[in-house]
Amino acid sequence: MPKKVRIALDAMGGDVGASVVVPGAAIALTRHPDSEFLLFGDSKLIEAELARHPALKAASRVIHTDVAVSMHDKPSQALRRGRKTSSMWLAIDAVKKGDADVAVSAGNTGALMAMGRFCLRMLPGIERPAIAAIWPTARGDSVILDVGATIGGDAQHLKTLALMGGAMASVLFDLERPTVGLLNIGVEEMKGREEIREAAELLRNLDLPQLNFIGFVEGGGIGKGAADVIVTEGFSGNISIKVAEGTARQMTEFLRAAMARTWRSKIGYLFARNAFRALKDKLDPNKSNGGVFLGLNGIVVKSHGDATPDGFAYAIDVGYDMASYDLLNKINQMLHRDGSALAQTAQEAVS
Missing domain, CATH: 3.40.718.10 (Isopropylmalate Dehydrogenase)
Structure with missing residues (x-):
């Protein structure tokens, strides 16, 4: 049996949250039936949307949190207030823990970058x-x-x-x-x-x-x-x-x-x-x-905040491909082969 691709979704991210994230995931599931979803956010809102998509509901697990990162939060504020408890952080942390292969969020770009860097750390040399x-x-x-x-x-x-x-x-x-x-x-x-x-x-x-x-x-x-x-x-x-x-x-x-x-x-x-x-x-x-x-020690995909369900599904597609083809490992290998170009870059930066 082929390995399932596990996708963590920040269901509170973006301009409208679950009302786009859930139907977007339902669309993506039709294209990638070997996917499993972890949805982080307000369980009442998520479950209400999942009721319209029984196939997605069967392939999903909901993890409740009522803490969301605002699109207007500064990265430092989001990291301070939303660390450990926000839907964005929990989606990224699922990748760190190995519970998910990729995290997808339509939330605040600066906050996503800050949390991704803090939680997952950077690849060597980046x-x-x-x-x-x-x-x-x-x-x-x-x-x-x-x-x-x-x-x-x-x-x-x-x-x-x-x-x-x-x-x-x-x-x-x-x-x-x-x-x-x-x-x-x-x-x-x-x-x-x-x-x-x-x-x-x-x-x-x-x-x-x-x-x-x-x-x-x-x-x-x-x-x-x-x-x-x-x-x-x-x-x-x-x-x-x-x-x-x-x-x-x-x-x-x-x-x-x-x-x-x-x-x-x-x-x-x-x-x-x-x-x-x-x-x-x-x-x-x-x-x-x-x-x-790119550069994080884990796969994180950023969707537009105003994406439609179709648009969010395409963001999930990107994450699915990145995880399926193990691009993180392949990119890391390519960057460090033949004498390690990134090691050379790091040495030049120090000298």
């Missing part, structure tokens, strides 16, 4: 976690990191992000030598902040056989799929991905308005509706939901 998102592009999916785990970072941090992102892309996309680019305001070597230029020099000098550093990538290159991995610090990464999501929604609204403007456009839509549906499906931000916290 100082700060990063959220890595899978983003659809014109030439296939790309990995983008960091999209909001930590703000700022020096050249060494950017270099470590490149190594982790490259390892993730190698495993997920089955690439022997994924291309990696640093997000910058121009492709010329003299452009950008000093730490970005220094990081580029470090990556060129590293010259790893499992990573192909191509230099700088401008913002417009993300959608074009200019690299398999786009590296930036959390502030600009978070803005970039949210601008892309907002633009996708804007395009959908523009198309809907244009198709309803005249009777001729309405007739034209009838002939082209399959193409428009395919475009809408491609632009749907929910299908890119689920950022992986």
